[in-house]
Amino acid sequence: MQPIKFRTIEEAKTLEVPKTSRKVIEKAQSAVDFVLNGNASRLIKVKAIFEAADDIIAEISPLSVCKKGCNYCCHIDVLITEIEAKYIEKNTGKVVRLNGVNNKVHGKPRTPCTLLGADGACSIYSYRPLVCRAFLTFDSPTYCQESSIEHVTYDSRGHPNLKNLGEVLIHLNNASGFKDIREYFPLDV
Ligand code: SF4
Secondary structure, three states: OOOOOOOOHHHHHOOOOOOOOHHHHHHHHHHHHHHHHOOOOHHHHHHHHHHHHHHHHHHHHHHOOOOOOOOHHHOOOOEEEHHHHHHHHHHHOOOOOOOOOOOOOOOOOOOOOOOEOOOOOEOOHHHOOHHHHOOEEOOOHHHHOOOOOOOOEEOHHHOHHHHHHHHHHHHHOOOOOEEEHHHHOOOOO
16 A cells, blocks of 8 residues: 655645546536436436546545545545435445434544444445545545644535536435435444
8 A cells, every 4th residue: 555645734735636637527427418318227327427426536536645444534424315325225235224313423523434344444435425435635634633624625516527426416316315324324223
Protein backbone atom coordinates (compact mmCIF):
# COMPACT_ATOMS: atom_id res chain seq x y z
CA MET A 1 0.00 0.00 0.00
CA GLN A 2 1.25 3.49 -0.84
CA PRO A 3 2.00 5.65 2.20
CA ILE A 4 -0.75 8.11 3.11
CA LYS A 5 0.06 11.63 1.94
CA PHE A 6 -0.43 14.43 4.40
CA ARG A 7 -1.07 18.01 3.35
CA THR A 8 -1.89 21.05 5.37
CA ILE A 9 -5.28 22.63 4.76
CA GLU A 10 -3.53 25.56 3.07
CA GLU A 11 -1.59 23.25 0.74
CA ALA A 12 -4.75 21.34 -0.14
CA LYS A 13 -6.57 24.56 -1.00
CA THR A 14 -4.03 25.24 -3.77
CA LEU A 15 -4.70 21.93 -5.54
CA GLU A 16 -6.35 22.07 -8.92
CA VAL A 17 -8.92 19.38 -9.60
CA PRO A 18 -8.14 17.89 -13.04
CA LYS A 19 -10.62 18.40 -15.86
CA THR A 20 -12.77 15.37 -16.48
CA SER A 21 -12.04 13.70 -19.83
CA ARG A 22 -14.56 13.93 -22.64
CA LYS A 23 -15.00 10.13 -22.66
CA VAL A 24 -15.95 10.09 -18.98
CA ILE A 25 -18.33 13.03 -19.35
CA GLU A 26 -20.04 11.27 -22.25
CA LYS A 27 -20.42 8.09 -20.18
CA ALA A 28 -22.03 10.11 -17.37
CA GLN A 29 -24.41 11.77 -19.84
CA SER A 30 -25.32 8.37 -21.32
CA ALA A 31 -25.99 7.02 -17.82
CA VAL A 32 -28.36 9.91 -17.11
CA ASP A 33 -30.16 9.27 -20.40
CA PHE A 34 -30.34 5.54 -19.62
CA VAL A 35 -31.85 6.20 -16.19
CA LEU A 36 -34.45 8.59 -17.58
CA ASN A 37 -35.34 6.75 -20.79
CA GLY A 38 -33.86 3.26 -20.74
CA ASN A 39 -35.85 0.06 -20.52
CA ALA A 40 -34.28 -1.71 -17.55
CA SER A 41 -34.93 -2.38 -13.88
CA ARG A 42 -34.25 0.33 -11.31
CA LEU A 43 -31.40 -1.68 -9.81
CA ILE A 44 -29.66 -2.03 -13.21
CA LYS A 45 -29.96 1.75 -13.49
CA VAL A 46 -28.41 2.24 -10.05
CA LYS A 47 -25.43 0.17 -11.28
CA ALA A 48 -25.07 2.43 -14.35
CA ILE A 49 -25.09 5.52 -12.10
CA PHE A 50 -22.41 4.06 -9.84
CA GLU A 51 -20.19 2.99 -12.76
CA ALA A 52 -20.34 6.43 -14.33
CA ALA A 53 -19.64 8.09 -10.96
CA ASP A 54 -16.67 5.78 -10.35
CA ASP A 55 -15.10 6.84 -13.66
CA ILE A 56 -15.39 10.52 -12.73
CA ILE A 57 -13.94 9.93 -9.26
CA ALA A 58 -11.10 7.81 -10.70
CA GLU A 59 -9.79 10.90 -12.50
CA ILE A 60 -9.97 13.04 -9.33
CA SER A 61 -8.91 10.54 -6.66
CA PRO A 62 -5.15 10.75 -7.37
CA LEU A 63 -5.37 14.07 -5.51
CA SER A 64 -6.98 12.50 -2.45
CA VAL A 65 -5.28 11.13 0.65
CA CYS A 66 -7.98 8.46 1.20
CA LYS A 67 -6.75 4.89 1.61
CA LYS A 68 -8.33 1.52 2.41
CA GLY A 69 -8.64 1.11 6.18
CA CYS A 70 -8.98 4.83 6.86
CA ASN A 71 -12.64 5.14 7.86
CA TYR A 72 -13.26 8.33 9.82
CA CYS A 73 -15.90 9.26 7.21
CA CYS A 74 -17.74 6.01 8.02
CA HIS A 75 -18.41 7.37 11.52
CA ILE A 76 -20.50 10.36 10.49
CA ASP A 77 -24.09 10.46 9.19
CA VAL A 78 -24.34 8.56 5.88
CA LEU A 79 -27.56 9.54 4.13
CA ILE A 80 -28.62 7.17 1.36
CA THR A 81 -31.71 6.54 -0.76
CA GLU A 82 -34.00 3.57 -0.32
CA ILE A 83 -33.16 2.32 -3.82
CA GLU A 84 -29.47 2.23 -2.86
CA ALA A 85 -30.35 0.21 0.25
CA LYS A 86 -32.24 -2.25 -1.97
CA TYR A 87 -29.24 -2.39 -4.34
CA ILE A 88 -26.99 -3.30 -1.40
CA GLU A 89 -29.45 -5.97 -0.27
CA LYS A 90 -29.76 -7.48 -3.74
CA ASN A 91 -25.99 -7.72 -4.23
CA THR A 92 -24.75 -8.58 -0.74
CA GLY A 93 -27.58 -10.44 0.97
CA LYS A 94 -27.56 -7.90 3.83
CA VAL A 95 -31.22 -7.55 4.79
CA VAL A 96 -32.60 -4.04 4.45
CA ARG A 97 -35.16 -2.90 7.02
CA LEU A 98 -37.30 -0.28 5.36
CA ASN A 99 -38.89 0.66 8.67
CA GLY A 100 -35.84 0.08 10.77
CA VAL A 101 -34.68 2.52 13.41
CA ASN A 102 -31.73 1.71 15.58
CA ASN A 103 -31.70 4.13 18.43
CA LYS A 104 -28.54 2.59 19.74
CA VAL A 105 -26.51 4.07 16.94
CA HIS A 106 -28.56 6.55 14.97
CA GLY A 107 -27.93 10.17 15.65
CA LYS A 108 -24.98 9.60 17.95
CA PRO A 109 -21.70 10.95 16.68
CA ARG A 110 -18.73 8.69 16.09
CA THR A 111 -20.71 5.47 15.82
CA PRO A 112 -19.43 3.44 12.89
CA CYS A 113 -21.53 2.56 9.88
CA THR A 114 -22.98 -0.90 10.52
CA LEU A 115 -21.45 -2.10 7.23
CA LEU A 116 -17.91 -1.26 8.27
CA GLY A 117 -15.92 -4.50 8.54
CA ALA A 118 -13.86 -5.58 11.54
CA ASP A 119 -10.74 -5.00 9.43
CA GLY A 120 -11.59 -1.31 9.14
CA ALA A 121 -12.62 -1.56 5.48
CA CYS A 122 -16.10 -1.31 3.94
CA SER A 123 -17.66 -4.80 3.90
CA ILE A 124 -19.81 -3.97 0.85
CA TYR A 125 -17.26 -1.83 -1.00
CA SER A 126 -18.34 -2.67 -4.58
CA TYR A 127 -21.95 -1.85 -3.73
CA ARG A 128 -21.48 1.14 -1.43
CA PRO A 129 -23.78 4.14 -1.91
CA LEU A 130 -23.04 7.19 -4.04
CA VAL A 131 -22.24 9.42 -1.06
CA CYS A 132 -19.42 7.04 -0.07
CA ARG A 133 -18.06 6.74 -3.63
CA ALA A 134 -17.94 10.47 -4.17
CA PHE A 135 -16.41 11.64 -0.89
CA LEU A 136 -12.68 12.41 -0.85
CA THR A 137 -10.31 14.22 1.46
CA PHE A 138 -7.54 16.31 -0.05
CA ASP A 139 -5.55 17.31 3.03
CA SER A 140 -5.08 14.82 5.84
CA PRO A 141 -7.03 12.11 7.68
CA THR A 142 -5.94 13.89 10.85
CA TYR A 143 -8.54 16.54 10.10
CA CYS A 144 -11.25 13.93 9.43
CA GLN A 145 -10.93 12.77 13.04
CA GLU A 146 -12.00 16.20 14.23
CA SER A 147 -15.54 16.92 13.10
CA SER A 148 -15.16 20.54 14.19
CA ILE A 149 -12.35 21.30 11.70
CA GLU A 150 -13.35 22.74 8.31
CA HIS A 151 -10.95 21.11 5.90
CA VAL A 152 -10.60 20.35 2.18
CA THR A 153 -12.94 17.59 1.07
CA TYR A 154 -14.65 16.78 -2.19
CA ASP A 155 -18.16 15.46 -2.83
CA SER A 156 -20.68 15.16 -5.63
CA ARG A 157 -21.74 18.81 -5.33
CA GLY A 158 -18.34 19.81 -6.70
CA HIS A 159 -18.81 18.27 -10.13
CA PRO A 160 -21.71 18.99 -12.51
CA ASN A 161 -21.91 15.44 -13.89
CA LEU A 162 -21.71 13.84 -10.43
CA LYS A 163 -24.43 16.22 -9.34
CA ASN A 164 -26.59 15.12 -12.31
CA LEU A 165 -26.02 11.48 -11.43
CA GLY A 166 -27.11 12.21 -7.86
CA GLU A 167 -30.23 13.93 -9.13
CA VAL A 168 -31.28 11.02 -11.36
CA LEU A 169 -30.63 8.67 -8.46
CA ILE A 170 -33.16 10.68 -6.44
CA HIS A 171 -35.55 10.53 -9.42
CA LEU A 172 -35.10 6.75 -9.53
CA ASN A 173 -35.83 6.57 -5.82
CA ASN A 174 -39.47 7.53 -6.54
CA ALA A 175 -39.59 10.05 -3.70
CA SER A 176 -38.89 7.33 -1.13
CA GLY A 177 -36.56 9.71 0.66
CA PHE A 178 -33.24 9.42 2.46
CA LYS A 179 -32.27 7.80 5.71
CA ASP A 180 -29.07 7.19 7.54
CA ILE A 181 -27.56 3.88 6.39
CA ARG A 182 -27.69 2.64 9.99
CA GLU A 183 -31.50 2.74 9.84
CA TYR A 184 -31.66 0.60 6.71
CA PHE A 185 -29.06 -1.78 8.11
CA PRO A 186 -29.36 -1.64 11.92
CA LEU A 187 -27.10 -3.60 14.18
CA ASP A 188 -28.70 -6.77 15.43
CA VAL A 189 -29.40 -5.92 19.03
S1 SF4 B 1 -21.19 1.85 3.28
FE1 SF4 B 1 -19.01 1.35 3.46
S2 SF4 B 1 -17.91 3.21 2.79
FE2 SF4 B 1 -20.03 3.81 3.22
S3 SF4 B 1 -20.04 4.51 5.36
FE3 SF4 B 1 -20.58 2.31 5.38
S4 SF4 B 1 -18.64 1.21 5.68
FE4 SF4 B 1 -18.13 3.34 5.04
